[in-house]
Amino acid sequence: MYKAIFIDIDDTLLDYVPCCREAFDMALPEHPEHFDLFFQISGRLFSEAKHGMHTIAEVMELYPKEFIATIGYPDTAVDPFKHAFRAAWGKTHTLVPGAREMLERLQAKGYRLFAASNSFGHLQRSRLEQAGILPFFEDTFISMDIGYDKPDVRFYQEALRRAGLQAHEVLMIGDSMTTDVIGAQNAGMDALFFDRKNDSLLKIIEDL
Numbered sequence: 001m002y003k004a005i006f007i008d009i010d011d012t013l014l015d016y017v018p019c020c021r022e023a024f025d026m027a028l029p030e031h032p033e034h035f036d037l038f039f040q041i042s043g044r045l046f047s048e049a050k051h052g053m054h055t056i057a058e059v060m061e062l063y064p065k066e067f068i069a070t071i072g073y074p075d076t077a078v079d080p081f082k083h084a085f086r087a088a089w090g091k092t093h094t095l096v097p098g099a100r101e102m103l104e105r106l107q108a109k110g111y112r113l114f115a116a117s118n119s120f121g122h123l124q125r126s127r128l129e130q131a132g133i134l135p136f137f138e139d140t141f142i143s144m145d146i147g148y149d150k151p152d153v154r155f156y157q158e159a160l161r162r163a164g165l166q167a168h169e170v171l172m173i174g175d176s177m178t179t180d181v182i183g184a185q186n187a188g189m190d191a192l193f194f195d196r197k198n199d200s201l202l203k204i205i206e207d208l
């Protein structure tokens with residue numbers, strides 16, 4: 001029924017929390033105890049972005065700034081921390097259980113596969129490559145390259161245009177009801193919600 005599948009990256013293919021922890025520890029090795037605070041600040045800002053309060057590009061600047069100010073470091077520490085975190089983030093690649101097997105199955109069934117994520121293109125591709133799953137994807141649609149963030153329908157429309165596909169030919173899979181499911185549906189696509197707490201990747205694709 002579908003010709004292609006778009007798949008979210010964080011918390012669908014790559015495990016966000018351990019990746020975040022690892023990048024944080026590489027960026028600020030002297031203060032591992034500040035991770036919870038960092039996670040809380042960045043989590044709130046990313047969540048606000050899902051609801052249109054900021055763009056992802058803005059959040060990428062805001063969270064290092066707010067975190068550094070909150071721990072009482074000077075402003076001059078913002079850029080070094082931000083760059084160190086980004087460089088470290090590009091190296092993180094903990095897979096969600098079943099991610100590789102899901103991609104193998106979908107590929108074996110003949111679906112064209114594309115990644116669809118809100119972030120920096122070069123970092124997300126580096127992470128997929130290091131996780132050993134980049135070759136499954138025909139292309140990667142990442143918000144900073146596309147020019148719009150999920151759930152903006154223009155993100156999905158541009159991704160469809162680049163893939164040469166119609167909305168009804170594509171299924172979107174992701175763990176966010178807002179950015180992945182509702183965003184894709186607003187663009188006329190079908191979407192499959194990956195509820196990490198209650199489902200496994202292999203189970204949700206059983207009927208495909």
Ligand SMILES: [Mg+2]
Nearest residue numbers: 008010011175
């Ligand atoms: Mg996600």
